[in-house]
Amino acid sequence: MSAQVEEVRLALGHIELAAHLFGPADGLPVIALHGWLDNANSFARLAPRLKGLRIVALDLAGHGYSAHRPVGAGYALADYAHDVLRVAEQLGWQRFGLLGHSLGAIISVQLAGALPDRISHLALIDGVVPPTLSEQDAAERLGLALQAQLRLDGKRKSVYATLEAGVEARMKGMVAVSREAAELLAQRGLMPVPGGYSWRSDSRLTLPSPSRLHPDQAMAFVKRIACPTCLVVAADGMLARHTALLEQLPFEQVTLPGGHHLHLNDAEGAALVADCFNRFFGIP
Template sequence: MSAQVEEIRLNLGHIELAAHLFGPADGIPVIALHGWLDNANSFARLAPRLKGLRIVALDLAGHGYSEHRPAGASYALADYAHDVVRVAQQLGWERFGLLGHSLGAIISVQLAGALPDRVSHLLMIDGVIAPTGVEQDAAERLGMALQAQLRLDGKRKSVYANLEEGVEARMKGMVAVSREAAELLAQRGLMPVPGGYSWRSDSRLTLPSPVRLSETQAMAFVKRVKCNACLVVAADGMLARHTALLEQLPFEQVSLPGGHHLHLNDEHGATLVADCINRFFGFP
Protein backbone atom coordinates (compact mmCIF):
# COMPACT_ATOMS: atom_id res chain seq x y z
CA MET A 1 0.00 0.00 0.00
CA SER A 2 1.00 3.61 -0.36
CA ALA A 3 2.70 5.22 2.61
CA GLN A 4 0.95 8.50 1.88
CA VAL A 5 -1.36 9.90 4.52
CA GLU A 6 -4.28 12.31 4.09
CA GLU A 7 -5.51 14.69 6.79
CA ILE A 8 -9.31 14.77 7.05
CA ARG A 9 -11.96 16.25 9.34
CA LEU A 10 -15.24 14.59 10.23
CA ASN A 11 -18.19 16.67 11.42
CA LEU A 12 -20.38 14.33 13.45
CA GLY A 13 -22.97 16.94 14.36
CA HIS A 14 -22.20 16.92 18.07
CA ILE A 15 -18.43 17.24 17.60
CA GLU A 16 -15.79 17.54 14.87
CA LEU A 17 -12.92 15.06 14.84
CA ALA A 18 -9.62 15.11 12.98
CA ALA A 19 -8.14 11.97 11.45
CA HIS A 20 -5.42 10.52 9.27
CA LEU A 21 -6.49 8.44 6.28
CA PHE A 22 -4.21 5.63 5.06
CA GLY A 23 -4.41 2.94 2.42
CA PRO A 24 -6.28 2.09 -0.78
CA ALA A 25 -9.86 3.25 -1.22
CA ASP A 26 -10.99 -0.34 -1.82
CA GLY A 27 -9.19 -1.71 1.24
CA ILE A 28 -10.86 -3.36 4.24
CA PRO A 29 -12.40 -0.49 6.26
CA VAL A 30 -10.71 -0.07 9.65
CA ILE A 31 -11.06 2.64 12.30
CA ALA A 32 -7.91 3.05 14.42
CA LEU A 33 -8.17 4.37 17.97
CA HIS A 34 -5.15 5.60 19.93
CA GLY A 35 -4.43 5.53 23.64
CA TRP A 36 -5.08 8.00 26.46
CA LEU A 37 -3.46 11.42 25.89
CA ASP A 38 -2.00 10.25 22.54
CA ASN A 39 -3.30 11.13 19.07
CA ALA A 40 -3.57 9.81 15.51
CA ASN A 41 0.21 9.89 15.14
CA SER A 42 0.23 6.85 17.42
CA PHE A 43 -0.22 4.93 14.14
CA ALA A 44 2.27 6.96 12.06
CA ARG A 45 4.85 4.16 12.04
CA LEU A 46 2.42 1.24 11.97
CA ALA A 47 -0.25 2.17 9.41
CA PRO A 48 2.08 2.56 6.39
CA ARG A 49 3.26 -1.03 7.00
CA LEU A 50 -0.24 -2.50 6.86
CA LYS A 51 -1.54 -4.11 3.69
CA GLY A 52 -4.97 -3.98 2.09
CA LEU A 53 -6.59 -1.77 4.73
CA ARG A 54 -8.41 1.55 4.42
CA ILE A 55 -7.51 3.04 7.81
CA VAL A 56 -9.09 6.07 9.45
CA ALA A 57 -6.88 6.88 12.43
CA LEU A 58 -8.86 9.26 14.63
CA ASP A 59 -7.79 11.93 17.04
CA LEU A 60 -10.26 10.97 19.75
CA ALA A 61 -12.38 13.77 21.21
CA GLY A 62 -10.25 16.03 23.40
CA HIS A 63 -7.02 14.83 21.77
CA GLY A 64 -4.81 16.15 18.97
CA TYR A 65 -6.61 18.33 16.45
CA SER A 66 -10.10 17.10 17.38
CA GLU A 67 -12.54 19.31 19.24
CA HIS A 68 -12.97 19.11 22.98
CA ARG A 69 -16.32 18.11 24.40
CA PRO A 70 -18.53 21.04 25.45
CA ALA A 71 -18.46 22.54 28.93
CA GLY A 72 -20.11 20.28 31.48
CA ALA A 73 -19.55 17.14 29.40
CA SER A 74 -17.18 14.30 30.25
CA TYR A 75 -15.18 11.65 28.42
CA ALA A 76 -17.05 8.43 29.12
CA LEU A 77 -16.18 5.27 27.21
CA ALA A 78 -19.74 5.09 25.87
CA ASP A 79 -19.37 8.57 24.37
CA TYR A 80 -16.20 7.53 22.54
CA ALA A 81 -18.05 4.47 21.19
CA HIS A 82 -20.85 6.74 19.99
CA ASP A 83 -18.30 8.92 18.18
CA VAL A 84 -16.88 5.88 16.38
CA VAL A 85 -20.31 4.71 15.23
CA ARG A 86 -21.00 8.22 13.91
CA VAL A 87 -17.69 8.18 12.04
CA ALA A 88 -18.60 4.86 10.42
CA GLN A 89 -22.02 6.22 9.52
CA GLN A 90 -20.50 9.28 7.85
CA LEU A 91 -18.06 7.12 5.89
CA GLY A 92 -20.86 4.80 4.78
CA TRP A 93 -19.32 1.79 6.53
CA GLU A 94 -22.01 -0.62 7.74
CA ARG A 95 -19.30 -3.05 8.88
CA PHE A 96 -15.76 -2.11 9.79
CA GLY A 97 -12.71 -3.35 11.64
CA LEU A 98 -11.30 -1.79 14.78
CA LEU A 99 -7.61 -1.36 15.58
CA GLY A 100 -7.11 -0.01 19.08
CA HIS A 101 -4.16 0.69 21.36
CA SER A 102 -4.62 0.91 25.14
CA LEU A 103 -7.67 3.17 25.71
CA GLY A 104 -8.47 2.69 22.03
CA ALA A 105 -8.46 -1.08 22.53
CA ILE A 106 -10.84 -0.73 25.49
CA ILE A 107 -13.24 1.37 23.41
CA SER A 108 -12.95 -1.15 20.58
CA VAL A 109 -13.88 -4.10 22.81
CA GLN A 110 -16.87 -2.26 24.24
CA LEU A 111 -18.13 -1.32 20.78
CA ALA A 112 -17.52 -4.80 19.35
CA GLY A 113 -19.45 -6.27 22.27
CA ALA A 114 -22.28 -3.72 22.16
CA LEU A 115 -22.80 -3.92 18.39
CA PRO A 116 -21.25 -7.25 17.39
CA ASP A 117 -22.83 -7.32 13.93
CA ARG A 118 -21.19 -4.01 12.98
CA VAL A 119 -17.56 -4.98 13.69
CA SER A 120 -15.80 -7.26 11.20
CA HIS A 121 -12.35 -7.49 12.84
CA LEU A 122 -10.96 -6.59 16.25
CA LEU A 123 -7.25 -6.00 16.75
CA MET A 124 -6.08 -4.81 20.19
CA ILE A 125 -2.60 -3.58 21.17
CA ASP A 126 -1.83 -3.90 24.89
CA GLY A 127 -5.34 -3.10 26.07
CA VAL A 128 -8.64 -4.93 26.46
CA ILE A 129 -10.90 -3.85 29.36
CA ALA A 130 -10.90 -0.76 31.56
CA PRO A 131 -9.86 -1.00 35.22
CA THR A 132 -12.78 -2.49 37.12
CA GLY A 133 -14.27 -1.67 40.52
CA VAL A 134 -16.34 -3.31 43.24
CA GLU A 135 -19.90 -2.33 44.04
CA GLN A 136 -19.23 -1.19 47.60
CA ASP A 137 -16.76 1.49 46.37
CA ALA A 138 -19.25 3.19 44.02
CA ALA A 139 -20.17 6.11 46.31
CA GLU A 140 -16.57 6.79 47.33
CA ARG A 141 -15.46 6.79 43.68
CA LEU A 142 -18.14 9.29 42.66
CA GLY A 143 -17.18 11.56 45.55
CA MET A 144 -13.52 11.43 44.55
CA ALA A 145 -14.42 12.26 40.95
CA LEU A 146 -16.63 15.20 41.93
CA GLN A 147 -13.90 16.68 44.14
CA ALA A 148 -11.36 16.31 41.32
CA GLN A 149 -13.71 18.11 38.90
CA LEU A 150 -14.01 21.05 41.29
CA ARG A 151 -10.24 21.25 41.83
CA LEU A 152 -9.62 21.30 38.09
CA ASP A 153 -11.22 24.76 37.81
CA GLY A 154 -8.22 26.32 39.53
CA LYS A 155 -5.51 24.45 37.66
CA ARG A 156 -3.50 25.71 34.70
CA LYS A 157 -1.81 23.60 32.09
CA SER A 158 1.97 23.24 32.11
CA VAL A 159 3.74 25.60 29.71
CA TYR A 160 7.09 24.55 28.25
CA ALA A 161 9.61 27.13 27.15
CA ASN A 162 10.25 25.29 23.89
CA LEU A 163 9.21 22.22 21.93
CA GLU A 164 12.10 20.16 23.28
CA GLU A 165 10.89 20.59 26.87
CA GLY A 166 7.41 19.46 25.84
CA VAL A 167 8.82 16.40 24.11
CA GLU A 168 10.93 15.50 27.15
CA ALA A 169 7.89 15.83 29.41
CA ARG A 170 6.00 13.35 27.20
CA MET A 171 8.96 10.96 27.26
CA LYS A 172 8.71 10.89 31.07
CA GLY A 173 4.91 10.71 31.26
CA MET A 174 2.82 8.21 33.20
CA VAL A 175 3.64 5.74 30.42
CA ALA A 176 7.14 6.54 29.17
CA VAL A 177 7.82 6.55 25.43
CA SER A 178 10.92 6.86 23.26
CA ARG A 179 12.12 10.24 22.04
CA GLU A 180 11.00 9.39 18.50
CA ALA A 181 7.53 8.44 19.72
CA ALA A 182 7.25 11.61 21.81
CA GLU A 183 8.29 13.74 18.82
CA LEU A 184 5.61 12.12 16.63
CA LEU A 185 2.92 12.66 19.28
CA ALA A 186 4.11 16.25 19.78
CA GLN A 187 3.50 17.05 16.10
CA ARG A 188 -0.25 16.86 16.75
CA GLY A 189 -0.21 17.42 20.48
CA LEU A 190 1.81 20.54 21.27
CA MET A 191 0.50 24.02 20.49
CA PRO A 192 2.00 27.50 20.90
CA VAL A 193 0.69 29.49 23.88
CA PRO A 194 1.90 32.68 25.57
CA GLY A 195 5.27 31.85 27.08
CA GLY A 196 5.96 28.71 25.08
CA TYR A 197 4.08 25.51 24.28
CA SER A 198 1.40 23.41 25.91
CA TRP A 199 -0.33 20.13 25.11
CA ARG A 200 -3.64 20.47 23.24
CA SER A 201 -5.38 17.65 25.10
CA ASP A 202 -8.39 18.56 27.23
CA SER A 203 -7.47 18.79 30.92
CA ARG A 204 -10.67 16.90 31.77
CA LEU A 205 -9.06 13.77 30.31
CA THR A 206 -6.97 13.52 33.48
CA LEU A 207 -10.01 13.33 35.76
CA PRO A 208 -10.79 10.01 37.46
CA SER A 209 -13.78 8.10 36.21
CA PRO A 210 -16.88 8.60 38.40
CA VAL A 211 -18.07 5.04 37.66
CA ARG A 212 -16.25 1.78 37.07
CA LEU A 213 -17.74 -1.42 35.69
CA SER A 214 -17.55 -4.56 37.77
CA GLU A 215 -15.38 -7.35 36.37
CA THR A 216 -18.53 -9.24 35.40
CA GLN A 217 -19.87 -6.24 33.49
CA ALA A 218 -16.55 -5.65 31.72
CA MET A 219 -16.28 -9.29 30.68
CA ALA A 220 -19.85 -9.21 29.35
CA PHE A 221 -18.55 -7.04 26.48
CA VAL A 222 -15.73 -9.49 25.80
CA LYS A 223 -18.13 -12.44 25.67
CA ARG A 224 -20.43 -10.73 23.11
CA VAL A 225 -17.66 -10.16 20.55
CA LYS A 226 -18.49 -12.20 17.44
CA CYS A 227 -15.73 -11.28 15.00
CA ASN A 228 -12.20 -12.61 14.70
CA ALA A 229 -10.14 -10.92 17.39
CA CYS A 230 -6.45 -10.74 18.21
CA LEU A 231 -4.70 -9.19 21.21
CA VAL A 232 -1.07 -8.10 20.96
CA VAL A 233 0.47 -8.26 24.45
CA ALA A 234 3.63 -6.19 24.96
CA ALA A 235 6.12 -8.26 26.97
CA ASP A 236 7.09 -5.19 29.00
CA GLY A 237 3.72 -3.46 28.75
CA MET A 238 0.66 -3.04 30.95
CA LEU A 239 -1.13 -6.35 30.32
CA ALA A 240 1.64 -8.92 30.63
CA ARG A 241 1.42 -9.04 34.44
CA HIS A 242 -2.36 -9.58 34.40
CA THR A 243 -2.11 -13.30 33.70
CA ALA A 244 -5.45 -14.15 35.35
CA LEU A 245 -7.25 -11.75 33.00
CA LEU A 246 -5.36 -12.97 29.93
CA GLU A 247 -6.30 -16.57 30.71
CA GLN A 248 -10.02 -15.63 30.65
CA LEU A 249 -9.97 -14.00 27.24
CA PRO A 250 -11.36 -15.91 24.24
CA PHE A 251 -9.17 -13.92 21.83
CA GLU A 252 -6.07 -15.03 19.96
CA GLN A 253 -3.06 -13.62 21.82
CA VAL A 254 0.39 -12.77 20.49
CA SER A 255 3.18 -11.70 22.84
CA LEU A 256 5.77 -9.37 21.32
CA PRO A 257 8.90 -7.79 22.83
CA GLY A 258 8.63 -4.14 23.80
CA GLY A 259 6.80 -1.72 26.03
CA HIS A 260 3.25 -0.40 26.04
CA HIS A 261 3.88 1.72 22.91
CA LEU A 262 5.77 -1.02 21.07
CA HIS A 263 4.06 -0.10 17.77
CA LEU A 264 5.35 3.49 18.00
CA ASN A 265 8.57 3.49 20.01
CA ASP A 266 10.83 2.25 17.22
CA GLU A 267 10.87 0.82 13.70
CA HIS A 268 11.52 -2.74 14.88
CA GLY A 269 8.48 -2.79 17.14
CA ALA A 270 6.29 -1.27 14.42
CA THR A 271 7.43 -3.97 12.01
CA LEU A 272 6.68 -6.78 14.47
CA VAL A 273 3.18 -5.47 15.18
CA ALA A 274 2.54 -4.85 11.47
CA ASP A 275 3.55 -8.40 10.59
CA CYS A 276 1.11 -9.69 13.20
CA ILE A 277 -1.74 -7.51 11.91
CA ASN A 278 -1.08 -8.36 8.27
CA ARG A 279 -1.25 -12.08 9.10
CA PHE A 280 -4.46 -11.51 11.07
CA PHE A 281 -6.11 -9.80 8.09
CA GLY A 282 -4.83 -12.45 5.68
CA PHE A 283 -2.12 -10.37 3.98
CA PRO A 284 1.17 -12.28 4.54
Protein backbone atom coordinates (compact mmCIF):
# COMPACT_ATOMS: atom_id res chain seq x y z
CA MET A 1 0.00 0.00 0.00
CA SER A 2 1.00 3.63 -0.41
CA ALA A 3 3.20 5.32 2.18
CA GLN A 4 0.43 7.92 2.48
CA VAL A 5 -1.85 5.48 4.28
CA GLU A 6 -2.62 6.33 7.90
CA GLU A 7 -4.54 4.15 10.36
CA VAL A 8 -7.07 5.99 12.54
CA ARG A 9 -9.87 5.23 14.96
CA LEU A 10 -13.03 7.34 15.06
CA ALA A 11 -15.02 7.49 18.31
CA LEU A 12 -18.54 8.41 17.21
CA GLY A 13 -20.23 8.22 20.60
CA HIS A 14 -22.45 5.26 19.81
CA ILE A 15 -19.65 3.18 18.24
CA GLU A 16 -15.94 3.28 17.40
CA LEU A 17 -14.86 2.70 13.80
CA ALA A 18 -11.44 2.05 12.31
CA ALA A 19 -10.36 3.61 9.03
CA HIS A 20 -7.51 4.18 6.60
CA LEU A 21 -6.69 7.69 5.40
CA PHE A 22 -5.38 8.20 1.88
CA GLY A 23 -4.30 11.27 -0.05
CA PRO A 24 -3.51 14.91 0.73
CA ALA A 25 -5.11 16.53 3.76
CA ASP A 26 -6.46 19.33 1.57
CA GLY A 27 -7.88 16.96 -1.05
CA LEU A 28 -11.55 16.64 -1.99
CA PRO A 29 -13.20 14.87 0.97
CA VAL A 30 -14.43 11.36 0.19
CA ILE A 31 -15.66 8.57 2.48
CA ALA A 32 -15.10 5.07 1.06
CA LEU A 33 -17.44 2.21 1.99
CA HIS A 34 -16.56 -1.42 1.33
CA GLY A 35 -18.75 -4.42 0.59
CA TRP A 36 -20.40 -7.03 2.80
CA LEU A 37 -17.90 -8.99 4.95
CA ASP A 38 -14.98 -7.00 3.47
CA ASN A 39 -13.06 -4.18 5.17
CA ALA A 40 -11.10 -0.99 4.47
CA ASN A 41 -8.43 -2.97 2.62
CA SER A 42 -10.98 -3.33 -0.16
CA PHE A 43 -9.56 0.02 -1.34
CA ALA A 44 -5.87 -0.79 -0.76
CA ARG A 45 -5.17 -1.08 -4.51
CA LEU A 46 -7.58 1.61 -5.72
CA ALA A 47 -7.29 4.51 -3.27
CA PRO A 48 -3.54 5.22 -3.80
CA ARG A 49 -4.28 5.59 -7.53
CA LEU A 50 -6.96 8.26 -7.05
CA LYS A 51 -5.65 11.80 -7.43
CA GLY A 52 -6.45 14.83 -5.31
CA LEU A 53 -8.82 13.07 -2.93
CA ARG A 54 -8.74 12.88 0.87
CA ILE A 55 -10.19 9.40 1.30
CA VAL A 56 -11.39 7.98 4.60
CA ALA A 57 -11.84 4.26 3.96
CA LEU A 58 -13.92 2.89 6.82
CA ASP A 59 -14.15 -0.53 8.33
CA LEU A 60 -17.94 -0.55 8.55
CA ALA A 61 -19.46 -1.48 11.91
CA GLY A 62 -19.05 -5.21 12.54
CA HIS A 63 -16.21 -5.50 10.01
CA GLY A 64 -12.42 -5.39 10.24
CA TYR A 65 -11.06 -3.50 13.24
CA SER A 66 -14.30 -1.59 13.88
CA ALA A 67 -16.52 -2.33 16.87
CA HIS A 68 -19.57 -4.57 16.65
CA ARG A 69 -23.07 -3.28 17.32
CA PRO A 70 -24.33 -3.82 20.90
CA VAL A 71 -26.20 -7.00 21.84
CA GLY A 72 -29.74 -6.80 20.54
CA ALA A 73 -28.89 -4.33 17.75
CA GLY A 74 -28.74 -5.11 14.05
CA TYR A 75 -27.06 -3.89 10.88
CA ALA A 76 -29.72 -1.96 9.02
CA LEU A 77 -28.72 0.18 6.05
CA ALA A 78 -30.00 3.29 7.84
CA ASP A 79 -27.65 2.59 10.75
CA TYR A 80 -24.66 2.46 8.40
CA ALA A 81 -25.79 5.76 6.85
CA HIS A 82 -25.96 7.28 10.33
CA ASP A 83 -22.40 6.10 11.03
CA VAL A 84 -21.17 7.79 7.83
CA LEU A 85 -22.82 11.07 8.78
CA ARG A 86 -21.24 10.90 12.23
CA VAL A 87 -17.83 10.39 10.62
CA ALA A 88 -18.40 13.42 8.38
CA GLU A 89 -19.49 15.52 11.37
CA GLN A 90 -16.38 14.54 13.31
CA LEU A 91 -14.17 15.49 10.36
CA GLY A 92 -16.00 18.79 9.83
CA TRP A 93 -17.16 17.83 6.33
CA GLN A 94 -20.46 19.48 5.47
CA ARG A 95 -20.25 18.20 1.87
CA PHE A 96 -18.30 15.15 0.83
CA GLY A 97 -18.11 12.49 -1.83
CA LEU A 98 -18.87 8.81 -1.42
CA LEU A 99 -16.95 5.92 -2.97
CA GLY A 100 -18.84 2.65 -2.49
CA HIS A 101 -18.45 -0.96 -3.52
CA SER A 102 -21.36 -3.43 -3.37
CA LEU A 103 -22.97 -2.95 0.07
CA GLY A 104 -21.00 0.28 0.35
CA ALA A 105 -22.49 1.46 -2.95
CA ILE A 106 -26.00 0.68 -1.68
CA ILE A 107 -25.39 2.67 1.51
CA SER A 108 -23.98 5.51 -0.60
CA VAL A 109 -27.03 5.65 -2.87
CA GLN A 110 -29.42 5.68 0.08
CA LEU A 111 -27.50 8.42 1.89
CA ALA A 112 -27.18 10.53 -1.27
CA GLY A 113 -30.91 10.17 -1.91
CA ALA A 114 -31.88 10.88 1.68
CA LEU A 115 -29.67 13.97 2.08
CA PRO A 116 -28.79 15.13 -1.43
CA ASP A 117 -27.38 18.46 -0.22
CA ARG A 118 -24.62 16.70 1.74
CA ILE A 119 -23.09 14.60 -1.05
CA SER A 120 -20.85 16.18 -3.71
CA HIS A 121 -19.94 13.11 -5.80
CA LEU A 122 -21.06 9.49 -5.96
CA ALA A 123 -18.59 6.89 -7.28
CA LEU A 124 -20.10 3.40 -7.28
CA ILE A 125 -18.58 -0.02 -7.99
CA ASP A 126 -20.92 -2.87 -8.91
CA GLY A 127 -23.73 -1.89 -6.55
CA VAL A 128 -26.71 0.49 -6.53
CA VAL A 129 -29.83 -0.57 -4.63
CA PRO A 130 -30.49 -3.40 -2.15
CA PRO A 131 -32.39 -6.56 -3.09
CA THR A 132 -36.09 -5.67 -3.19
CA LEU A 133 -39.30 -7.49 -2.22
CA SER A 134 -42.96 -7.38 -3.13
CA GLU A 135 -45.42 -6.28 -0.46
CA GLN A 136 -47.07 -9.68 -0.07
CA ASP A 137 -43.77 -11.33 0.95
CA ALA A 138 -42.96 -8.92 3.80
CA ALA A 139 -44.46 -11.02 6.62
CA GLU A 140 -42.77 -14.23 5.50
CA ARG A 141 -39.45 -12.38 5.21
CA LEU A 142 -39.69 -11.16 8.80
CA GLY A 143 -40.56 -14.64 10.05
CA LEU A 144 -37.53 -16.19 8.37
CA ALA A 145 -35.28 -13.48 9.79
CA LEU A 146 -36.60 -13.93 13.34
CA GLN A 147 -36.06 -17.69 13.19
CA ALA A 148 -32.51 -17.18 11.92
CA GLN A 149 -31.77 -14.80 14.81
CA LEU A 150 -32.82 -17.46 17.32
CA ARG A 151 -30.71 -20.14 15.62
CA LEU A 152 -27.62 -17.94 15.66
CA ASP A 153 -27.28 -18.31 19.45
CA GLY A 154 -26.24 -21.93 19.04
CA LYS A 155 -23.76 -21.41 16.22
CA ARG A 156 -20.00 -21.06 16.46
CA LYS A 157 -17.72 -19.24 14.08
CA SER A 158 -15.50 -21.28 11.79
CA VAL A 159 -11.93 -21.69 13.05
CA TYR A 160 -9.12 -22.24 10.55
CA ALA A 161 -5.98 -24.06 11.63
CA THR A 162 -3.74 -21.69 9.68
CA LEU A 163 -3.85 -18.21 8.18
CA GLU A 164 -3.57 -19.80 4.76
CA ALA A 165 -6.70 -21.86 5.38
CA GLY A 166 -8.59 -18.69 6.33
CA VAL A 167 -7.39 -16.96 3.16
CA GLU A 168 -8.44 -19.90 1.02
CA ALA A 169 -11.90 -19.88 2.62
CA ARG A 170 -12.31 -16.22 1.65
CA MET A 171 -11.16 -16.95 -1.89
CA LYS A 172 -14.03 -19.45 -2.19
CA GLY A 173 -16.64 -17.33 -0.41
CA MET A 174 -20.10 -16.43 -1.66
CA VAL A 175 -18.35 -13.94 -3.94
CA ALA A 176 -15.00 -15.42 -4.96
CA VAL A 177 -11.91 -13.19 -4.94
CA SER A 178 -8.31 -13.60 -6.05
CA ARG A 179 -5.66 -14.83 -3.65
CA GLU A 180 -4.12 -11.35 -3.51
CA ALA A 181 -7.49 -9.81 -2.65
CA ALA A 182 -8.18 -12.43 0.03
CA GLU A 183 -4.76 -11.82 1.57
CA LEU A 184 -5.39 -8.07 1.73
CA LEU A 185 -8.80 -8.57 3.35
CA ALA A 186 -7.30 -11.10 5.77
CA GLN A 187 -4.84 -8.50 7.07
CA ARG A 188 -7.74 -6.69 8.75
CA GLY A 189 -10.18 -9.57 8.91
CA LEU A 190 -8.51 -12.63 10.44
CA MET A 191 -7.69 -12.81 14.15
CA PRO A 192 -6.01 -15.48 16.30
CA VAL A 193 -8.36 -17.59 18.43
CA PRO A 194 -7.88 -20.83 20.37
CA GLY A 195 -7.17 -23.50 17.78
CA GLY A 196 -6.22 -21.19 14.95
CA TYR A 197 -7.77 -18.17 13.25
CA SER A 198 -11.26 -16.80 12.73
CA TRP A 199 -12.72 -13.86 10.83
CA ARG A 200 -13.40 -10.78 12.98
CA SER A 201 -16.70 -9.90 11.32
CA ASP A 202 -19.83 -10.01 13.47
CA SER A 203 -21.80 -13.24 12.95
CA ARG A 204 -25.01 -11.19 12.84
CA LEU A 205 -23.91 -9.85 9.46
CA THR A 206 -24.81 -13.22 7.95
CA LEU A 207 -28.42 -13.02 9.12
CA PRO A 208 -31.14 -12.30 6.54
CA SER A 209 -32.52 -8.78 6.73
CA PRO A 210 -35.95 -8.66 8.42
CA SER A 211 -37.35 -6.31 5.77
CA ARG A 212 -36.67 -5.21 2.23
CA LEU A 213 -37.77 -2.24 0.18
CA HIS A 214 -40.36 -2.42 -2.56
CA PRO A 215 -38.71 -1.70 -5.96
CA ASP A 216 -40.46 1.67 -6.15
CA GLN A 217 -39.06 2.63 -2.73
CA ALA A 218 -35.55 1.66 -3.80
CA MET A 219 -35.78 3.77 -6.95
CA ALA A 220 -37.09 6.72 -4.92
CA PHE A 221 -33.58 7.06 -3.44
CA VAL A 222 -32.03 7.01 -6.91
CA LYS A 223 -34.39 9.70 -8.18
CA ARG A 224 -33.49 12.11 -5.36
CA ILE A 225 -29.75 12.02 -6.00
CA ALA A 226 -28.59 15.48 -7.07
CA CYS A 227 -24.82 15.07 -7.41
CA PRO A 228 -22.70 13.78 -10.31
CA THR A 229 -22.71 9.97 -10.20
CA CYS A 230 -20.56 7.39 -11.94
CA LEU A 231 -21.31 3.66 -11.77
CA VAL A 232 -18.66 1.09 -12.70
CA VAL A 233 -20.33 -2.15 -13.77
CA ALA A 234 -18.13 -5.25 -13.61
CA ALA A 235 -18.61 -7.25 -16.81
CA ASP A 236 -18.54 -10.50 -14.84
CA GLY A 237 -19.99 -9.09 -11.63
CA MET A 238 -23.41 -8.87 -9.99
CA LEU A 239 -24.99 -5.95 -11.83
CA ALA A 240 -24.28 -6.82 -15.45
CA ARG A 241 -27.18 -9.27 -15.68
CA HIS A 242 -29.67 -6.75 -14.25
CA THR A 243 -30.11 -4.90 -17.52
CA ALA A 244 -33.62 -3.67 -16.69
CA LEU A 245 -32.33 -1.96 -13.54
CA LEU A 246 -29.31 -0.47 -15.31
CA GLU A 247 -31.55 1.01 -18.00
CA GLN A 248 -33.53 2.89 -15.34
CA LEU A 249 -30.51 4.58 -13.76
CA PRO A 250 -29.85 8.22 -14.64
CA PHE A 251 -26.13 7.75 -13.96
CA GLU A 252 -22.99 7.72 -16.04
CA GLN A 253 -22.20 4.02 -16.46
CA VAL A 254 -18.92 2.40 -17.45
CA THR A 255 -18.60 -1.37 -17.94
CA LEU A 256 -15.11 -2.70 -17.21
CA PRO A 257 -13.68 -6.22 -17.49
CA GLY A 258 -13.49 -8.26 -14.30
CA GLY A 259 -15.56 -9.69 -11.49
CA HIS A 260 -17.41 -8.13 -8.57
CA HIS A 261 -14.12 -7.17 -6.83
CA LEU A 262 -12.44 -5.87 -10.01
CA HIS A 263 -10.94 -2.92 -8.07
CA LEU A 264 -9.19 -5.28 -5.65
CA ASN A 265 -8.52 -8.57 -7.43
CA ASP A 266 -5.47 -7.34 -9.36
CA ALA A 267 -3.48 -4.25 -10.22
CA GLU A 268 -4.87 -4.10 -13.76
CA GLY A 269 -8.47 -3.91 -12.56
CA ALA A 270 -7.61 -1.30 -9.95
CA ALA A 271 -5.89 0.82 -12.63
CA LEU A 272 -8.93 0.67 -14.91
CA VAL A 273 -11.30 1.72 -12.14
CA ALA A 274 -8.89 4.47 -11.05
CA ASP A 275 -8.67 5.85 -14.59
CA CYS A 276 -12.46 5.98 -14.73
CA PHE A 277 -12.87 7.71 -11.36
CA ASN A 278 -9.98 10.13 -11.90
CA ARG A 279 -11.80 11.37 -15.02
CA PHE A 280 -15.07 11.47 -13.07
CA PHE A 281 -13.72 13.53 -10.17
CA GLY A 282 -11.85 15.71 -12.69
CA ILE A 283 -9.03 16.76 -10.40
CA PRO A 284 -5.76 17.54 -12.27
